[in-house]
Amino acid sequence: MIDSRDVTLANNVVSYSLDLKPGEKVLIDFRGTATLGLLREFVTAVTRAGGVPFVLFGDDSIQRRFLLAAEESQVSAWGDIHETLMREMQCYVRVNGTDNPFDMADIPEPARKWEREHYMQRVHLKIRVPNTKWVVLRYPGNAMAQMAQMSQAAFEDLYFRVCNLDYGRLSRAMDPLCSLMEKTDEVRLKGEGTDLTLSIRDINVVKCDGRLNIPDGEIYTAPVRDSVNGVVTYNAGALYQGTSWDWIRLEFKNGKIAEIAASNDVDKLREVFSSDEGASYIGEFAFGLNPHLHSAIKDTLFDEKIYGSFHTALGQCYEEAPNGNESAIHWDLVCIQTEDYGGGQVWFDGVLVRENGHWVHPDLKDVLSMAALTAEDAREAEVVG
Secondary structure, three states: OOOHHHHHHHHHHHHHHOOOOOOOEEEEEEEOHHHHHHHHHHHHHHHHOOOEEEEEEEOHHHHHHHHHHOOHHHHHHHHHHHHHHHHOOOEEEEEEOOOOOOOOOOOOHHHHHHHHHHHHHHHHHHHHHHHOEEEEEEOOOHHHHHHOOOOHHHHHHHHHHHHOOOHHHHHHHHHHHHHHHHOOOEEEEEEOOEEEEEEOOOOOOEEEOOOOEOOOOEEEEOOOOOOOEEEEEEOOOEEEOOEEEOOEEEEEEOOEEEEEEEOOOHHHHHHHHOOOHHHHEEEEEEEEOEOOOOOOOOOHHHHOOEOOEEEEEEEOOOOOOOOOOOOOOEEEEEEEOOHHHOOEEEEEOOEEEEEOOEEOOHHHHHHHHHHHHHHHHHHHHHHHO
8 A cells, every 4th residue: 555655755855855867876775674665655756757776675683694794804895885886876865664773782893893984984974975965764663653652653643744844944944043153153052961162163054954864954064173172961862783872971171072971881882982083073063953853762863853952973074064073983962952851052152042942043033933833834734633
């Protein structure tokens, strides 16, 4: 049975996010049996738009088997194949609908390191991100609904409402914040367990409006590498390489992590943040702006877009907003500053611009208006439903 919401999502991604042109080759990389219906719609949408689809289909449980048994030379050769394929592509779509987000929890650290270096860094961070039109999505299976502590039906409704948002309207509303950030030197972030300062002076500001990730809705830049000082508590929780945390607190001195605290498994965090020199520095700083997202579900692709949040990525910076930091990791950690999560403030050059998740600077009324309009749309949809 065809789900019309899958059809809409596939068509939106192909026509808007990828802006697919006839003859362009698209690597369609799907994980998990739950994604098969959407996969079919993507193949149809790409082909009807004149593109050439190349399908990879797998599951984390299969990848786990490979990494548990492989030597580094095998992981490197596997990366070679993916590098060759990626260099041929003009577009890339990844949809993850794996049944168990903890399938990779027992992979030994050497194998994780090989996968980061020979696959994530070489194929994705160095080739796919700067050289293709790419979109990364999740799919609303049982595993995601459970992480969100929602029924699957309710989570599916939220998912499609968020993913099929009018991103063109959101994009226009984001412009004033981009302009203000471009004029800003020092950012100060204050809240429960957080008092952090950093400079974003002379670093590019990038608007994410549905053309790279779905769901989308963020504006990112990067801190001057050695300007980060103070402490930040990431209260959205995190799931990374099969390990889950409820909160993580990091202290920075001159850009580098100096102290680590967390709800559990601090040793694992020390391991990740010492995997290379750049892993202990921030490569991205961003604000979440999606007005449909308000609660954390320990899925970074959703949580980093939460309205009233900010996030930083430890590790590799983006080429579009470079601060010179290089690493085999790029791990986004999220702090939510709405009242439900303890509140907080954002200051630009000593001026209060956001309080308890709401933009209070007079130049940012368009962002507030977008949030109000979309909240109204959501209420109307609930009434109609």
